[in-house]
Amino acid sequence: MRTLKFLLHKEFKQIFRNKALLPMLFVVPIMQLLILPLAADYEVKNINITVVDYDHSTYSQKLISKIIASGYFKLANYATGFNVAFDDIENDRADFILEIPQGFERNLIREDEQQLYIAVNAINGVKANLGGTYLNRIIADYNADVRVEWIQMPRFNLFPTIETVSTNWFNPTMNYRFYMVPGILALLVTMIGAYMCALNIVKEKEVGTIEQINVTPIKKYQFILGKLIPFWLIGVVVFSIGLFGIGWLVYGIVPIGNLFLLYAYLSVYLIAVLGLGLLISTYAETQQQAMSIAFFFMMIFILMSGLFTPIDSMPKWACVMTRFSPITYFIEVMRMIVLKGSEFSDVKIHFLIMIGFAISLNGWAIYNYKKTS
Amino acid sequence: MKDVFLNNISKTYHKGMVQAVNDVTFHVSKGELFGLIGPDGAGKTSIFRILTTLLLPDGGTASVNGFDVVKDYEAIRKNVGYMPGKFSxxxxxxxxxxxxFFATIFHTSIEENYDLIKDIYIQLEPFKDRRAGKLSGGMKQKLALCCALIHRPTVLFLDEPTTGVDVVSRKEFWDMLKRLKQQGITILVSTPYMDEAMLCERIALIQNGRIMSIDKPKNIIEQFPEDLFAVKSDTMGNLLHDLKNTEIIKSCNAFGAYHHVTFNHDDPEMKEKLIRILEEKKHMNIELKPITPTIEDCFIKLMEN
Incomplete structure (x- = not known):
């Protein structure tokens, strides 16, 4: 026990003395939490639209102003012909072309029917998809307005119609940040745990201090605990700063669920992630190798964690893969506890799985650590 | 009493492709200053790592303080001091x-063993608050020695402690080792510098993982079989070439300002004969004198056999 105390003492001294590591540990997560949620916003805004209006009528003007007034679209150009407008798409100045045919107003009134043409730049799939949906909604709305203006609506609908009213539970204003901040926080804690732990141990290998340590009465478990405990504590501190300092104060996200439950899960999760770092350190000989291996795993974990893209929409095999990434579970639990107020019974399975991760990753790492020395 | 035992120790790397240590057997008595002398890649570090329980031998047995390096590694780690070749x-x-830090993990304190490191630590004292990474080479080495000594080890392993250290610091270092020896600490030191061999009590000459000779440095020199001469002339490059092509010369090696030669027959006339041959080959200012062999001469001799 005394030895462990000295090891921890030494470890903290080194961490607080490292001029690169300390800002990495605290400033970077804070900055990322401030910037990333604003950038990683799925609501598509500022879609550039070029309008080709062959009609030049009041109706066409109304339609255009309705589209621009929605806030999603920006009028990039008011083109004289489709070919001119297409140049805009080719030069990336516009994402959409809306073509209003000649006689739009006249035909709409006279024949109660008119067609519009929309050309979409589909290079950015998300933007094209969502933008198209928005535009169709706006036009349908506009259509309804026009009908009200012209037809005396019967007291009862002539045809059965279904109107849907939806309420957004747990995030009533559909604020994207509510969804992103807990996820990004989970990601940051993961990176700190895995990277820092792996790099720190590999550094001892690289500098050769591990040789010197090995010729002392320090036991293997003491050495490993001496590495895991500091980064476990740092992980908890960074998480708290992110949750309260940034999430609560800056974004106004108040965790609804039980904080004790959240921290209990974090504790288990950090052990699993530190185990991953430890495992990487047993395979890597240099910090560069450790960095590359950690980067490889992080990349896959991040993209398959359901942070940016919903897991449900992934292909079947990818869904299976996401189940092997510990981040997936933590992000799920974060969102469940923070936004939904889930209780222990809701995240019981998550707990069990994470304990499994913690045991297997650490077990593998310790087994490997023994074998190599 | 023997402190360190090695019996037929072997170690290979790369699945047996590289034979780093080949059937090495030697022992070191208590309180002895024992030198492992050999060029880079001779297997010195592998032997040290086996003895300090950092490496498992492929074959043979070894013990330190009577503890087996494989079975009782924990006991060895408590009792030995190790200073790796690289500053660690x-x-x-x-x-x-x-x-x-190193004092506390051995459950002791600087004060407790201060007398042991006092001579060395005094020189470090002015820099005691400086980061170890910012020390000069000689200071780093002194600090490493202090850290290896702080728990009063019974056996001290020093792997190439003087490599990359200036001449003055090297000399000081060897003086320190002599003082430590007086404290009864068994010291194993490895070095690629042949001149340092004379400072050890006993040495093992090692090459390609094999021990070529183990004895007191003085005895090794006495065992040098032939008379050795140093030759010098104005054109040293040509001289070496000409000497190698002279029939009466048995061996010839470049040693700084002189070439060291031995003759095929220990005949007093050989000297004049060689000078005559060299004069025929237009060498100017020829100097030929008998010398006592150094460890390096012995090493080369053993290598050639």
């Missing part, structure tokens, strides 16, 4: 913090 202390901790 925490560069971001200060001199004092490093020393304190």
């Amino acid at each position: 202390l925490y560069q971001d901790l200060s001199v004092q913090e490093n020393l304190n």
Whole structure:
């Protein structure tokens, strides 16, 4: 026990003395939490639209102003012909072309029917998809307005119609940040745990201090605990700063669920992630190798964690893969506890799985650590 | 009493492709200053790593303080001091913090064993708050020695402690080792510098993982079979070439300002004969004198056999 105390003492001294590591540990997560949620916003805004209006009528003007007034679209150009407008798409100045045919107003009134043409730049799939949906909604709305203006609506609908009213539970204003901040926080804690732990141990290998340590009465478990405990504590501190300092104060996200439950899960999760770092350190000989291996795993974990893209929409095999990434579970639990107020019974399975991760990753790492020395 | 035993120790790397240590057997008595002399890649570090329980031997047995290096590694780790060839202390901790750290993990304190490191530590004292990484080469080496000594080890392993250290610091270092020896500490030191061999009590000459000779440096020199001469002339490059092509010469090697030669027959006339041959080959200012062999001469001789 005394030895462990000295090891921890030494470890903290080194961490607080490292001029690169300390800002990495605290400033970077804070900055990322401030910037990333604003950038990683799925609501598509500022879609550039070029309008080709062959009609030049009041109706066409109304339609255009309705589209621009929605806030999603920006009028990039008011083109004289489709070919001119297409140049805009080719030069990336516009994402959409809306073509209003000649006689739009006249035909709409006279024949109660008119067609519009929309050309979409589909290079950015998300933007094209969502933008198209928005535009169709706006036009349908506009259509309804026009009908009200012209037809005396019967007291009862002539045809059965279904109107849907939806309420957004747990995030009533559909604020994207509510969804992103807990996820990004989970990601940051993961990176700190895995990277820092792996790099720190590999550094001892690289500098050769591990040789010197090995010729002392320090036991293997003491050495490993001496590495895991500091980064476990740092992980908890960074998480708290992110949750309260940034999430609560800056974004106004108040965790609804039980904080004790959240921290209990974090504790288990950090052990699993530190185990991953430890495992990487047993395979890597240099910090560069450790960095590359950690980067490889992080990349896959991040993209398959359901942070940016919903897991449900992934292909079947990818869904299976996401189940092997510990981040997936933590992000799920974060969102469940923070936004939904889930209780222990809701995240019981998550707990069990994470304990499994913690045991297997650490077990593998310790087994490997023994074998190599 | 013997402190360190090696019996037929072997170690290979790369699945047996590289034979680093080949059937090495030697022992070191208590309180002895024993030198492992050999060029880079001779297997010195592998032997040290086996003895300090960092490496498992492929074959043979070894013991330190009577403890087996494989079975009783924990007991060995408590009792030996190891100073690796590469500076392996925490560069971001200060001199004092490093020393304190190594003292505490051995459950002792600087004060307790201060008498042992006093001579060395006094020189480090002015820099005690400096980070270890910012020390000069000689200072780093002194600090490493202090850290290896702080728990009063019974056996001290020093792997190439003087490599990359200036001449003055090297001399000081060997003086320190002599003082430590008086404290009764068994010291194993490895070095690629042949001149340092004379400072050890006994040495093992090692090459390609094999021990070529183990004895007192003086005895090894006495065992040098032929008379040795140093030759010099104005054109040293040509001289070496001509000497190699002379029939009466048995061996010839470049040693700084002179070439060291031995003759096929230990005949007093050989000297004049060689000078005559060299004069025929237009060498100017020829100087030929008998010398006592150095360890390096012995090493080369043993290598050639």
